[in-house]
Amino acid sequence: MSPSTITSPTAVDVHHDNGFHRKRSVKSNYAKPAPVPVIDLRGNTSQSNTDDNLKASIIKGLSTKNVEYHFGPQGPTLVRSVPTMVLYDDKGLEIFDKITYVEEYYLTEAEIDVLHSHAVDCVSRVAGNGSIFVELGCGAMRKTKHILQAIESLGLKNVTYYAVDLSEASLRDSLSPLADAFPTIQFVGLLGCYEDSIQYISTTIPATTSKTYLWLGSSIGNLNRQEAASFLRQICDKGMNVGDTFLCGIDRRNAPELVGAAYNDSQNVTRDFIMNGLDHVNTIFRANVFDRSAFEYLSIYNAVEGRHEAYYRSLKDQTISAPGHNQISLTKDEILNVEYSYKYSKEEVDELVEQAQFYNVGKYTDRRQMYDLHLFQKPPFFFKKSxxxxxxxxxxxxxxxxxxxxxxxxxxxxxxxxxxxxxxxxxxxxxxxxxxxxxxxxxxxxxxxxxxxxxxxxxxxxxxxxxxxxxxxxxxxxxxxxxxxxxxxxxxxxxxxxxxxxxxxxxxxxxxxxxxxxxxxxxxxxxxxxxxxxxxxxxxxxxVQCSTAVPPKGILAPIPNQFPSTKLADMIRVAHPQNVKTGINDQEYLDHEPTAALPVTFGWDVEKPARELPAGKPYEIQSRTVTIGEYIQFLDSEKDGWREETGLLPASWAPLPSSSTAQKGFLTTGLSTYGVKTVFGILPLSDFMTAPVSVSYNQAHKYATTRGMRLPTETELREFRSHGKHQPRNYGFASMVALGSSDIDSDKPVIDEGLWEWTSTVLNRSEEDGYVKSEVYPGYSSDFFDGKHNVVLGASWATIPRISERESFTNWYQRGYPYVFAGFRLARDL
The missing domain is CATH 1.20.120.450 (dinb family like domain)
Structure with missing residues (x-):
């Protein structure tokens, strides 16, 4: 490694509320900082962006057709490719910076909007004195300064900011003015690719130091979904310790016309950026591999895959060659893929987090609800799903x-x-x-x-x-x-x-x-x-019922939903109920038969045997569970509903500490003074209005009768769940609280929102339906066939996947027991 230093210009890029950017002089009461060190990491890993590695990638992509193209008249075909990395030489980075000022390119302004509003909250969650920040692909850092301003405004000491970039010129031009503007923060430049910097951080930063990685600009979109998950997993495993965090900008699956315009702007800046990649290839090989005039930029939005696709299209039959390699013939209109920009639905983000084995703290969203900054964390434990x-x-x-x-x-x-x-x-x-x-x-x-x-x-x-x-x-x-x-x-x-x-x-x-x-x-x-x-x-x-419990170390409290849905739950009609298959075949007595095969899965006695539950009358059922906000309305409508002695106040709620009883703009006394009991302490009800409410069966039954409805039977809820595969499916510690379906369309069946669900069915089994008491655990279920326990189905956020994902699993609690993580949805006869 060869450290170098840079000088300090006196201008820093500043974002203004009117959406424009300009340079201004910076005046500081501090002494001028020392030159910022830039550490050259190039070549330290096999993934380094050296010319030799790039040459090999270019030749491989041009020599083989290994990228799928979906828009030809004959269906999906394979096409050649050029590695995306060729776009990011010094000139390419300069052009890309211009793209971020183009009106159609909404991503930058959306991300700046998020940071302008939420940087202080984010930094206060993830950092303390002595923390470090590592930004991957920092560029000109127009957005990063919001993070730096938050660090400064919170008065954090001894914070170090590491900027990672492929361009030494970009690091030189960006870090010095920031160091001048924020003299209380130490800046270090890391020159190299992501893998180089992760290795450097993991081998030089003490494990006890809090780290936050920043990956802004939806750069994750340049990797396909499998590559993105693999890369995040690599950082989680190699570059993070328990409790470290990762702030990741991810563009949503916005309207195709909006995405298309963002990558094919009216000023043709994006076209210049893509076409410069051909010039960079020529520079790498020091030869005229590509005749730029013989190609054009092809921009396509693939709505099925949720990605923008950038190609070079050959304008004629031609032959290209690189020194020392065979010639490659291209036909007129043949295309070469150079870049994907993936967009993400909520379900795709959930899958990304699952594969990376991160804990998802939550997200910050811009005011137009087009773009998200997701906050991930390396958890102290992780239960795989599926x-x-x-x-x-x-x-x-x-x-x-x-x-x-x-x-x-x-x-x-x-x-x-x-x-x-x-x-x-x-x-x-x-x-x-x-x-x-x-x-x-x-x-x-x-x-x-x-x-x-x-x-x-x-x-x-x-x-x-x-x-x-x-x-x-x-x-x-x-x-x-x-x-x-x-x-x-x-x-x-x-x-x-x-x-x-x-x-x-x-x-x-x-x-x-x-x-x-x-x-x-x-x-x-x-x-x-x-x-x-x-x-x-x-x-x-x-x-959660213990006032002296300590919040879990290395796990952050969730970020409240900024834009909770106010849409009422739809009623899903089931005009022709079907018999419901449930249960498993797992006879314990066969354990003693040496020749008997193992069952497909083991199960508890109350799950067995496989059987059919007869269909009932036609009914309709809510698409999601009853929310805290809806239950608050119920308490407001009931005489003395907020008084504990009425029996209606959930045991999952408690008065807020006196320091947190600000009205927050709400008029209801109960709402302003009560909070939800969580492992992070008592959090304001106002932060969880669309989360499912956790109550006893008796409380759920009272709510239902007041609304002129009832709780579903076990058969009805099992039938509903068999069709309710929509997200969020919050179980297996995907979150440490029940967050609910606040950003899910409520006309879709939603299950496993973080709470078990009560049914109106009383727990009872007999020999008539094939029940046999367990030999291994005789008292598991039979002790509770007393007429006082009701069946609950599903899972809570704290239910392990092996239980959550076995649809036959049957749980139960006493009807008056108020402490379990259990909610409910309403049903009624047609």
């Missing part, structure tokens, strides 16, 4: 993520002084659950292996099963473990947990090596994994 790729047994990787989640929640969110706290009087204190998970696992492994329990064996007696009192008479309780006069010390429980986990690892090693451990032991492995996932959710709904 059970299509899962085996019948949880892998050791899945167990590893489960343990990361369990340990993160139990060690960072529960203060040591609160382990004996009972935030819900109907539940044991936190410390019981610390011992219950390893004890349950150890008991099941010991039984399946016909081996002794792990020491201390007394823990099995104390921690085997928790309490579940009757809400009407708490003295009535299901069978449970002995409650000790004094709970064991947490440190002793943690040591026990470690020994039980090691026991599991040995079993998993045997499974990985292909040893026949037996079907009953495999069932135990599956059951204990899902059992731990269920209690992970239990711990979290207990924690």
């Amino acid at each position: 059970n299509e790729t899962l085996t019948i047994l949880p892998s050791m990787e899945e167990w590893g993520q489960m343990w990361k989640a369990w340990d993160h929640i139990t060690t960072t969110m529960i203060p040591a002084s609160e382990r004996l706290t009972r935030p819900i009087a109907l539940r044991h204190p936190f410390i019981f659950y610390l011992g219950h998970i390893p004890a349950f696992l150890d008991i099941q492994l010991a039984r399946a292996e016909k081996a002794p329990l792990t020491s201390p064996q007394s823990f099995a007696r104390i921690f085997e099963r928790g309490i579940d009192p009757d809400l009407d008479d708490p003295s009535v309780c299901n069978p449970h473990s002995e409650v000790p006069d004094q709970w064991p010390e947490a440190e002793e429980i943690m040591e026990y947990q470690g020994r039980v986990r090691e026991r599991l690892r040995k079993v998993m090693d045997d499974v990985a090596q292909g040893k026949d451990v037996g079907k009953r032991l495999k069932r135990a492995l599956w059951m204990c994994y899902e059992h731990e996932g269920m209690h992970l959710e239990t711990l979290l709904y207990m924690l």
Whole structure:
């Protein structure tokens, strides 16, 4: 690496509210800063943008037809290509800067609008003293100064800003004036490609330093969706530590005519930018590979793929060649692809985040709702979605993520002084659950292996099963473990947990090596994994009721929705209800039959066997769940609705701390003084008006009857869910709160909005419908066939994917139990 320095001009680019930009002199009370170092990283990785690498990419693209073109008369065909990188030489960057001032190119102004309005909020979330920012492809940094102004206005100290660019001239022209304008911030230029800079940051910045990557201008659109996800995953894995953040500008799938004009402007600046790429190829090879006059720019918007496509079109039959390479013949009208600019729907962003294994904090949007800045974060744990790729047994990787989640929640969110706290009087204190998970696992492994329990064996007696009192008479309780006069010390429980986990690892090693451990032991492995996932959710709904709980370390609170929908939920008519298939075939007694094959999936006794639920009368059902805003209207309409003693106020709400009770422009007293209980503390109701409301069955039933409707039956909700594959599907810790469907068209079926859903069906199974009590866990469901528990379906944000994605999974709670993450939608007979 060879550092260089640059001088400091006295002009800085400033954005004005009228949308125009100009240079102005900067006056500062600080001494003139030292020259800004620029570190040359080129050639440090195999992806570096060296001339040799570019030459190889150019020849490969011209020699083979490997890019799909969808607009020919004969359907999709393969065409040649030129690497997009050729567009970004010094002259290309200069022309691109001109593009950002073109009126039709809405992306720049939209992003500036977002930053102008939200940079301070964003920086306050992601940075503190000593933080660093790394901007990938910084360009002229007209937009970046909003981030820098936010850093300055927040009074942050010792912040370092790293600017990454392919052009040394661009770095020289941009960094010095910014260093002059923001003398409290340290600036460093990184000359090279993205991969060069990621390697440099990962090897030189301490792991304890907070990092925020900036990727602005919708540059992500230059990669296809798979490449984009792979690149973000690479940064997440190699360049970030838990809690680090990534601010990414992403253009939406806007109207085709709008996108088309943005990339084919009336001043032909974009055309000049694309055509300059041919000149750059000639410069790289130091030969006249392309005759620029023999080509034209072809601009196409592919609405199906959601991308703009840029091509060179040959104006005649011609031959091109590069020194040392074979000649390539081009026919008249043959096209060469040079650039894609992908646009993203919400579903495509969700998929991007999933593949990159990021946590999606939320987004900031411009006032015209055309463009978003998404804030991603590297989470402390990550549960992969889509059970299509899962085996019948949880892998050791899945167990590893489960343990990361369990340990993160139990060690960072529960203060040591609160382990004996009972935030819900109907539940044991936190410390019981610390011992219950390893004890349950150890008991099941010991039984399946016909081996002794792990020491201390007394823990099995104390921690085997928790309490579940009757809400009407708490003295009535299901069978449970002995409650000790004094709970064991947490440190002793943690040591026990470690020994039980090691026991599991040995079993998993045997499974990985292909040893026949037996079907009953495999069932135990599956059951204990899902059992731990269920209690992970239990711990979290207990924690939101605990005023002393600590927010999860390394996970940011969500960004409130700027433009919540006010559209009412549509009623979806089901004039001809169908029988609904549900359940799975998984007979436990076959575990003892050596020749019997494993089932397709294991399941709990209440899921079995596969069966049909008979159709009922014609009905209609809401397209989405009832929101907090709608429930607020209900409380306002009820006499004393906001008074706790009425039983209508959700246990998921609480009065805001006195410092947060500003009216915020709302007239309703309850709205201005109450908030939603979350793992991040009590957040204002006004930030969650379109989020689903979490209530007890009794509260949901009262709301429904007041509206002249009812809750759907299990059969109706299962039928609805079979068609409700639309996003958001917020489960598996995709978010740490229930956010709902605020930016989804409400006429589409929406499921899994972050809460389980109540049904009007009472939990009850019998031999008549094939139910057989579990051998492995006899009390799993049968203890609750008491007429007081109702079926809930779906998942919450805290439900692990293995449970969320198994449509046969059946959950239940007492009708008056107010603490679970459960919402509801309305139905009525036709």
